[in-house]
Amino acid sequence: MITMLGGGIGASRLWTGLREAAVDRMPLTAVVNTADDVWLHGLRICPDVDTLLYGLSGVRDEDRGWGIAGDTFRCMAQLRRLGGDAWFSLGDIDLAVHLLRTGRLLEGATLTTVTRELAERLGVGVRVLPMTDDEVHTRVSTPSGPLHYQEYFVREECRPPVTAVEHVGLVSARPAPGVLEAISTADLVVLGPSNPVASISPILGLRGVREALHARTGPVVAVTPVISNIPITEDGEQRRAASRAALLAARGLAHRASAVAGLYRDVIDAFVLDVADGDQHGEVAALGLHVIIADTLIRDPERSVGLADRLLELISAPRRPLNPLAEG
Amino acid sequence: MITMLGGGIGASRLWTGLREAAVDRMPLTAVVNTADDVWLHGLRICPDVDTLLYGLSGVRDEDRGWGIAGDTFRCMAQLRRLGGDAWFSLGDIDLAVHLLRTGRLLEGATLTTVTRELAERLGVGVRVLPMTDDEVHTRVSTPSGPLHYQEYFVREECRPPVTAVEHVGLVSARPAPGVLEAISTADLVVLGPSNPVASISPILGLRGVREALHARTGPVVAVTPVISNIPITEDGEQRRAASRAALLAARGLAHRASAVAGLYRDVIDAFVLDVADGDQHGEVAALGLHVIIADTLIRDPERSVGLADRLLELISAPRRPLNPLAEG
Numbered sequence: 292m293i294t295m296l297g298g299g300i301g302a303s304r305l306w307t308g309l310r311e312a313a314v315d316r317m318p319l320t321a322v323v324n325t326a327d328d329v330w331l332h333g334l335r336i337c338p339d340v341d342t343l344l345y346g347l348s349g350v351r352d353e354d355r356g357w358g359i360a361g362d363t364f365r366c367m368a369q370l371r372r373l374g375g376d377a378w379f380s381l382g383d384i385d386l387a388v389h390l391l392r393t394g395r396l397l398e399g400a401t402l403t404t405v406t407r408e409l410a411e412r413l414g415v416g417v418r419v420l421p422m423t424d425d426e427v428h429t430r431v432s433t434p435s436g437p438l439h440y441q442e443y444f445v446r447e448e449c450r451p452p453v454t455a456v457e458h459v460g461l462v463s464a465r466p467a468p469g470v471l472e473a474i475s476t477a478d479l480v481v482l483g484p485s486n487p488v489a490s491i492s493p494i495l496g497l498r499g500v501r502e503a504l505h506a507r508t509g510p511v512v513a514v515t516p517v518i519s520n521i522p523i524t525e526d527g528e529q530r531r532a533a534s535r536a537a538l539l540a541a542r543g544l545a546h547r548a549s550a551v552a553g554l555y556r557d558v559i560d561a562f563v564l565d566v567a568d569g570d571q572h573g574e575v576a577a578l579g580l581h582v583i584i585a586d587t588l589i590r591d592p593e594r595s596v597g598l599a600d601r602l603l604e605l606i607s608a609p610r611r612p613l614n615p616l617a618e619g
Numbered sequence: 620m621i622t623m624l625g626g627g628i629g630a631s632r633l634w635t636g637l638r639e640a641a642v643d644r645m646p647l648t649a650v651v652n653t654a655d656d657v658w659l660h661g662l663r664i665c666p667d668v669d670t671l672l673y674g675l676s677g678v679r680d681e682d683r684g685w686g687i688a689g690d691t692f693r694c695m696a697q698l699r700r701l702g703g704d705a706w707f708s709l710g711d712i713d714l715a716v717h718l719l720r721t722g723r724l725l726e727g728a729t730l731t732t733v734t735r736e737l738a739e740r741l742g743v744g745v746r747v748l749p750m751t752d753d754e755v756h757t758r759v760s761t762p763s764g765p766l767h768y769q770e771y772f773v774r775e776e777c778r779p780p781v782t783a784v785e786h787v788g789l790v791s792a793r794p795a796p797g798v799l800e801a802i803s804t805a806d807l808v809v810l811g812p813s814n815p816v817a818s819i820s821p822i823l824g825l826r827g828v829r830e831a832l833h834a835r836t837g838p839v840v841a842v843t844p845v846i847s848n849i850p851i852t853e854d855g856e857q858r859r860a861a862s863r864a865a866l867l868a869a870r871g872l873a874h875r876a877s878a879v880a881g882l883y884r885d886v887i888d889a890f891v892l893d894v895a896d897g898d899q900h901g902e903v904a905a906l907g908l909h910v911i912i913a914d915t916l917i918r919d920p921e922r923s924v925g926l927a928d929r930l931l932e933l934i935s936a937p938r939r940p941l942n943p944l945a946e947g
Contacts, residue, residue, distance in 0.1 A: 333661045333721035365691060369715035373740045376722065383711040387697035393661035394704065412701045 292317055293603075294473040296422075297483025298324030298339025298490040300356045300527070301516055301589070303346035305483055308595025310347065310417055312603055320418040320473040324485070325402065326429045326458050326493035329441045331379055334389040335396055338441070339490060340406055340421055341388060347415035356527040358382045378446040403467045420473065422494045425464035429489055431456050431538070440489055449533040453541045458493045466497045474503040478606045482513035482559060484587060486531065487551050488538035495558060504558040510605045512561040514587055514598070515548040520567040521588065549574035556580060561605060563587060563598070620645055621931075622801040624750075625811025626652030626667030626818040628684045628855070629844055629917070631674035633811055636923025638675065638745055640931055648746040648801040652813070653730065654755045654786050654821035655768045659707055662717040663724055666769070667818060668734055668749055669716060675743035684855040686710045706774040731795045748801065750822045753792035757817055759784050759866070768817055777861040781869045786821045794825045802831040806934045810841035810887060812915060814859065815879050816866035823886060832886040838933045840889040842915055842926070843876040848895040849916065877902035884908060889933060891915060891926070 293313060295306050306321055313319060324339045338357065345351035345359060352360040362382030371377040381389060388409060395405040401424040410419045429440035433451035443449065474480055485491050495501055504511055516535060523529050536546035544550040552562040552575045561581040564571055565588065575582045583605075589595035621641060623634055634649055641647060652667045666685065673679035673687060680688040690710030699705040709717060716737060723733040729752040738747045757768035761779035771777065802808055813819050823829060832839055844863060851857050864874035872878040877899045880890040889909040892899055893916065903910045911933075917923035 330725075331722065332718035333663075333725050334718070335661075363691070363693060363711070365711040366694070366714040366718070369712045370718055373715055373719050373737070375715065375719040383691070383693040383714075384697045386694040386711075386714060387701055387703065390660035390662070390694070390698055391701050391703040394659065397658075397661050409701070 292320060292473070292477045293479045293481065293606075294320045294322060294477035295481045295483055296322045296474075296491065296494045297481075297485035298327070298342070299483075299485045299531070300342055300346070301531075302339075302483030302485045302490070303343045303351075304589045304595050305481070305514060305598060306343065306417065307346055308589060308597075308599035309481070309602065311596045312599035317478065318418065320420060320469075320477070322420050322422055322467075322470050322473060322494060323406075324490040324493055325421045325423060326427045326461070327440045327444075327489060328426070328428065329379070329439055331376070334381075334386075334393045335402075336379065336381070336389060336441075337392070337402070337406075337421070340419065341385075343417075343419060344388075344406075344409055344413050344415055347410075347417055347419075348413040350413070359384045379441060401467075403469070418469075418473075420467050420469050422467060422470060422497060423464045424467050425460060427458055427460040427464050427493060429456065429493065430459050431541070444489075444530070444534050449530055449537060453537040456488055456538050456541045458496060461493055461496050464497060466499055470497070471499050471503045474500065475507065477507075478509055479602065480504065480507065480509070480511040481602055482511070482555060484514040484516040484589075486535050486538065487516060487554050488542055489534065491555070495555075501558055510561055511559045512563060512583070512602060512605055513552070513555045513559045514563040514602075515551055515565055515568070517546060517548045517551055518565040518567055518587065519547055519571070521565070547571070549578075552578055552580055563601070620648060620801070620805045621807045621809065621934075622648045622650060622805035623809045623811055624650045624802075624819065624822045625809075625813035626655070626670070627811075627813045627859070628670055628674070629859075630667075630811030630813045630818070631671045631679075632917045632923050633809070633842060633926060634671065634745065635674055636917060636925075636927035637809070637930065639924045640927035644931075645806065646746065648748060648797075648805070650748050650750055650795075650798050650801060650822060651734075652818040652821055653749045653751060654757045654789070655772070655817060656754070656756065657707070657767055657769045659704070662709075662714075662721045663730075664707065664709070664717060664769075665720070665730070665734075665749070668747065669713075671745075671747060672716075672734075672737055672741050672743055675738075675745055675747075676741040678741070687712045707769060729795075731797070746797075746801075748795050748797050750795060750798060750825060751792040752795050753788060755786055755788040755792050755821060757784065757821065758787050759869070772817075772858070772862050777858055777865060781865040784816055784866050784869045786824060789821055789824050792825060794827055798825070799827050799831045802828065803835065805835075806837055807930065808832065808835065808837070808839040809930055810839070810883060812842040812844040812917075814863050814866065815844060815882055816870055817862065819883070823883075829886055838889055839887045840891060840911070840930060840933055841880070841883045841887045842891040842930075843879055843893060843896070845874060845876045845879055846893040846895055846916065847875055847899070849893070875899070877906075880906055880908055891929070 362384045402421045432455040549571045563583045585601045690712045730749045760783040880903045891911045913929045
């Protein structure tokens with residue numbers, strides 16, 4: 292079994308590649324960040340979960356990177372005409388998942404159950420676990436006050452300076468049923484190329500997750516979300532990079548692959564650097580991590596399968612000792 | 620000022636006529652039934668309020684009698700594909716009102732406030748008051764168990780026999796701010812041609828409403844929702860008639876204009892019979908009510924204005940004594 296932790300478009304694309312590469316060989320479990328979930332208009336919105344569900348079921352709009360291809364926005368247009376808050380865009384078809392999820396949650400179903408039901412109905416072919424059934428939300432501090440992460444990322448388009456980041460509710464949140472077991476029993480755990488502070492930190496911060504990662508004997512590998520030496524041309528990626536950089540900076544870290552490797556060093560033993568960032572090999576190796584150099588620019592399915600194959604090699608490779616700096 | 624009590628398509632069409640007939644002469648207030656409101660998918664649905672808002676703003680689909688003309692149902696189609704409960708159909712544009720309303724209610728706004736905001740934004744030109752800000756729901760008993768009124772009316776299409784009707788929460792509900800005053804100070808109060816048990820009884824049952832009607836010196840008139848001597852050809856009207864008949868029967872009453880007049884006799888002093896039902900004149904007059912004979916088949920705007928003109932005459936007519944049977 293392979294277990295992947297993360298959330299967002301980068302992780303979703305990698306997980307699609309892993310599904311292709313691992314098909315019929317081993318089951319996949321995705322543990323998905325829910326700290327950027329938000330309630331709007333009475334509806335529970337789970338951006339990272341839905342990005343994954345839509346990506347794995349092949350209905351995601353790949354140009355936008357979110358929502359459903361071919362969707363319309365008649366409801367949002369009317370909401371705007373009525374003077375409502377329409378900054379978080381939900382397509383007309385996309386709304387159905389939100390109505391279904393919210394209805395089930397209010398009936399008393401857990402997010403884990405609802406997510407499993409949605410994954411089955413959408414035919415994603417991967418076990419998808421929200422990181423927790425409890426409510427956690429990432430709050431960024433800005434000079435003009437605190438913002439929910441979605442307000443910062445979507446409504447304010449990452450413009451306000453970020454002075455601090457916290458995950459409200461994380462201390463008391465429990466990992467969703469199956470999360471710790473999926474980490475403990477997997478042949479390989481992959482930290483996806485996700486926003487390190489917004490998407491990975493909340494999962495790592497859940498009670499028991501670091502312990503479960505430390506207790507593993509099998510490999511834990513992280514794929515860099517940052518490529519320094521390739522200019523960013525995609526609009527959505529520019530926004531994502533701005534948020535990654537701002538949130539890393541708020542934690543005192545550079546927007547650099549080696550800084551991400553440093554953030555994860557206590558829980559991983561291998562780190563995938565992009566081929567363009569080979570110049571950081573020494574920095575990452577100096578953290579005591581095994582370094583893999585690969586093409587991580589996984590905008591198209593073939594590339595993500597190529598990267599996935601490199602990750603799968605870790606399982607059959609002779610076992611390296613765990614990161615000595617992380618032990619004890 | 621004219622105050623109208625009721626809910627549903629018949630009342631909405633009459634109120635459009637009243638607005639036309641009374642334009643620039645006197646302000647109108649609609650006190651709308653909310654006992655058939657329902658929460659679905661986490662959204663607050665107010666069928667009677669929305670039928671009025673959409674009707675008065677000219678966007679209602681008149682063929683269906685609900686929702687917005689030209690709307691699409693992409694969200695509902697997807698909800699059905701995902702195995703969700705899609706029996707209560709909400710159009711994609713229609714959904715915007717539900718998102719806005721629900722969001723505002725969850726922020727702490729009252730239904731009165733949200734309804735006023737929506738009425739302003741939609742440009743309805745009439746003051747629209749929900750009957751209460753508290754939650755009331757009509758529950759019908761059937762041989763296979765209790766149903767919310769919407770489950771009975773929409774999902775079950777009025778097929779189950781109805782053995783009893785109750786308005787859950789009505790005893791403790793308070794009239795919305797402005798309701799009692801609108802009844803007390805109006806030159807004319809009109810009970811619309813609405814379902815007597817589902818739409819009018821909840822308003823009359825609110826604390827203080829009967830007392831406010833009794834204390835009036837000006838006229839209170841009801842327009843019959845039932846026309847016995849004209850066959851029902853419209854699909855929607857057949858369903859509405861089935862529900863009216865079943866709920867009247869559950870209260871031991873016939874589906875007949877004179878029976879409705881009898882139900883209202885303690886709070887009205889005049890009753891409008893349809894021209895086709897002139898044969899019931901004597902029955903209604905025997906209740907001590909002033910009888911008006913008019914064309915109440917107000918499917919088109921001209922006819923509703925004609926009926927409205929007849930109602931407006933009541934204001935300037937020499938005042939008749941209040942129904943003697945209702946006094947004391």
